[in-house]
Amino acid sequence: MILWVDFETRSRCDLLSHGGYNYAQDASTDVLCMSYAFDDGDVTTWIPGQPFPDEVRHFKGQIRAHNAAFERLIFWYVLQINFDITQFYCTASQARANCAPGSLEDVGRFSGATMRKDHRGKQLIRLLSIPRADGTFNNDPTLMAEMIAYCEQDVKVMRTISKAMRNLSDDELRDYHINETINDRGVLLDRPLADSAIRYASVELEEIERIVSEVTKGAITSVRSPRMREWVQERVGPEALKLMTTYKEGEKKMSIDKSVRANLLLLAEENPDEVPSDVADVIQCADDLWASSVAKFNRLSQLADVEDDRVRGAFVFAGGSATGRASSYGAQVHNFTRRCAKEPDEVRQAMVRGHAIVPKFGRRVTDVLKGMLRPALIPAKGKSLVVADWNAVEARLTPWLSNDPRADEVLDVFRSGRDIYVREAAGIFHLPEDEITSDKRQIGKVAILSCGFGGGVGAFGAMGRNYGIILTESDAKRTVDAWRRANQWAVNYWQKLEEAYTRALRNTGREFSAGRVTYLYDGVHLWYALPSGRVLCYPFAKLEPDGVTYAKAAWKPAADATEWPRARLWKGLACENITQAVANDLLRHSLRLIDDVILHVHDEIVVETDKPDEVLQQMSDVMCTPPDWAKGLPLSIESSVMLRYGK
DNA sequence: TGCGGCGGCGCC
DNA sequence: AAAGGGCGCCGCCGCA
Numbered sequence: 001m002i003l004w005v006d007f008e009t010r011s012r013c014d015l016l017s018h019g020g021y022n023y024a025q026d027a028s029t030d031v032l033c034m035s036y037a038f039d040d041g042d043v044t045t046w047i048p049g050q051p052f053p054d055e056v057r058h059f060k061g062q063i064r065a066h067n068a069a070f071e072r073l074i075f076w077y078v079l080q081i082n083f084d085i086t087q088f089y090c091t092a093s094q095a096r097a098n099c100a101p102g103s104l105e106d107v108g109r110f111s112g113a114t115m116r117k118d119h120r121g122k123q124l125i126r127l128l129s130i131p132r133a134d135g136t137f138n139n140d141p142t143l144m145a146e147m148i149a150y151c152e153q154d155v156k157v158m159r160t161i162s163k164a165m166r167n168l169s170d171d172e173l174r175d176y177h178i179n180e181t182i183n184d185r186g187v188l189l190d191r192p193l194a195d196s197a198i199r200y201a202s203v204e205l206e207e208i209e210r211i212v213s214e215v216t217k218g219a220i221t222s223v224r225s226p227r228m229r230e231w232v233q234e235r236v237g238p239e240a241l242k243l244m245t246t247y248k249e250g251e252k253k254m255s256i257d258k259s260v261r262a263n264l265l266l267l268a269e270e271n272p273d274e275v276p277s278d279v280a281d282v283i284q285c286a287d288d289l290w291a292s293s294v295a296k297f298n299r300l301s302q303l304a305d306v307e308d309d310r311v312r313g314a315f316v317f318a319g320g321s322a323t324g325r326a327s328s329y330g331a332q333v334h335n336f337t338r339r340c341a342k343e344p345d346e347v348r349q350a351m352v353r354g355h356a357i358v359p360k361f362g363r364r365v366t367d368v369l370k371g372m373l374r375p376a377l378i379p380a381k382g383k384s385l386v387v388a389d390w391n392a393v394e395a396r397l398t399p400w401l402s403n404d405p406r407a408d409e410v411l412d413v414f415r416s417g418r419d420i421y422v423r424e425a426a427g428i429f430h431l432p433e434d435e436i437t438s439d440k441r442q443i444g445k446v447a448i449l450s451c452g453f454g455g456g457v458g459a460f461g462a463m464g465r466n467y468g469i470i471l472t473e474s475d476a477k478r479t480v481d482a483w484r485r486a487n488q489w490a491v492n493y494w495q496k497l498e499e500a501y502t503r504a505l506r507n508t509g510r511e512f513s514a515g516r517v518t519y520l521y522d523g524v525h526l527w528y529a530l531p532s533g534r535v536l537c538y539p540f541a542k543l544e545p546d547g548v549t550y551a552k553a554a555w556k557p558a559a560d561a562t563e564w565p566r567a568r569l570w571k572g573l574a575c576e577n578i579t580q581a582v583a584n585d586l587l588r589h590s591l592r593l594i595d596d597v598i599l600h601v602h603d604e605i606v607v608e609t610d611k612p613d614e615v616l617q618q619m620s621d622v623m624c625t626p627p628d629w630a631k632g633l634p635l636s637i638e639s640s641v642m643l644r645y646g647k
Numbered sequence: 648t649g650c651g652g653c654g655g656c657g658c659c
Numbered sequence: 660a661a662a663g664g665g666c667g668c669c670g671c672c673g674c675a
Contacts, residue, residue, distance in 0.1 A: 457661085
């Protein structure tokens with residue numbers, strides 16, 4: 001039996017900024033109503049004051065809710081009903097696992113029910129769930145009745161959608177529960193550090209804005225404003241304007257992003273006529289401010305538990321709906337800057353004591369603060385963090401997934417512990433490996449990173465710039481061609497993928513394999529099965545004259561859109577989706593076997609433990625042993641023990 | 648006042 | 660013919 005349930009609540013605690021865990025535990029949080037149904041039964045609603053329904057209180061079966069963590073926490077902390085975590089089944093996770101959007105309203109729009117948005121629900125929440133300006137709650141019975149109707153409607157919609165979708169497999173449901181356990185555990189924030197970072201950053205921010213206001217004579221008050229770009233545009237020469245020009249989908253755009261700013265600052269040194277010094281000053285200020293991490297420290301501090309300083313609920317199961325990778329929410333631990341302070345403990349001491357922070361020459365305080373983001377996450381007293389990440393997992397998976405005998409040569413490089421980048425350069429330049437210089441090795445690295453998923457000159461160029469490699473267009477083209485000649489397994493694999501998914505679309509209900517994956521079109525969605533047994537799909541796929549298109553969950557429709565935005569499937573993307581998805585299968589597999597995980601970042605796992613040596617060994621065993629479905633896949637990791645998170 | 652578009656940032 | 664894709668958050672600004 002399934003219990004379908006949805007809560008509406010109210011609180012003085014702001015859910016968005018403080019997160020579901022603080023919200024549910026806040027003393028002011030109350031349930032407004034709970035709508036529920038058993039199986040296909042009628043939807044009814046319980047309201048506080050009425051006797052709580054026993055059949056809910058003592059329910060032992062599966063509880064389905066949309067974003068079920070919220071319902072779980074309300075049951076636990078507000079109603080004091082301790083359902084087991086494994087009873088919960090999240091229908092938003094189910095939607096994402098089926099490559100649909102996570103929000104209840106969007107799943108409906110995505111599935112083509114209607115594209116209309118309904119703002120009334122949100123409006124009711126604003127009216128009833130959030131205190132009014134005078135601090136009291138609105139108890140209006142008419143609004144409350146409308147709220148109950150909405151709550152009941154949500155239960156019905158959730159039930160309809162969930163029943164129309166493929167169910168989560170046992171493995172997926174288990175992995176969801178593991179995700180929730182990690183969310184419950186949370187990660188400890190060095191709150192004094194975060195709070196002092198916020199203070200330093202706000203002082204710095206004021207200083208930067210003051211400089212900008214002065215230099216621009218009051219024309220620019222916020223460096224982040226588009227007006228800043230216009231102000232710069234009006235004051236630079238033709239060379240500089242060229243540097244600012246970018247093309248997006250064929251359209252000309254002016255940009256002032258990081259790479260543009262770097263180029264403009266270089267030009268300013270060469271030629272002040274092109275970029276005058278006051279303009280350079282403003283650009284420098286933008287550089288200093290834009291990437292300021294104050295917002296991130298703020299968020300961490302607000303999300304951390306008021307009692308034990310742990311940040312909970314950071315991970316969204318299958319948040320990357322195209323591949324099933326986890327995404328990170330709130331604190332978004334998936335995009336913490338990698339660069340960390342060299343001596344984080346010393347910087348930390350100086351900061352919490354309020355001493356001056358002295359950045360290296362030419363750098364700003366915000367720069368130092370940025371480097372303290374990862375180190376702001378720490379183990380509990382007496383424990384350490386064990387951090388392990390897979391080496392080049394995607395560069396291993398793609399050849400393995402091709403299942404082409406010619407790819408064995410690549411896998412053997414990994415098996416024998418040789419340097420894959422050197423091997424790649426050797427293939428590209430037709431040289432023996434011992435003649436590969438570090439410059440050539442770097443080109444080999446860029447080729448591996450950019451060419452594996454069918455990328456061409458454009459992809460190579462973009463990636464190369466990140467690594468300081470500038471090649472002429474013809475050299476880039478030659479390199480890409482050489483990579484493809486040296487890795488024909490890849491070219492063949494992309495081709496096979498394209499054939500397989502195209503044939504699948506032409507032949508409803510029949511399976512077509514390429515490499516280690518199998519496609520099947522059921523008449524609506526184009527499904528594919530990964531070696532782990534997990535399935536993914538390209539929703540509402542269509543074979544059009546110029547290729548395959550599908551509804552893309554990650555692209556939210558514009559306000560006036562009449563249908564959900566569609567993307568084009570091409571072989572490189574198919575290849576990449578598979579590789580990322582299977583990398584995620586490896587991660588899921590490891591998370592089942594490793595205890596006390598507090599963080600994971602796609603190819604990295606962090607454990608908090610008081611037995612670091614044992615855990616180090618165990619993580620190495622688990623992460624380097626491929627699951628049953630991946631026999632022969634060479635895996636290796638790098639690991640270290642830390643007292644502050646870092647890179 | 649809230650919403651949504653836009654440009655921007657960072658990570659894997 | 661060629662094609663970097665996968666995420667989420669921040670701040671600003673125009674619009675209704």
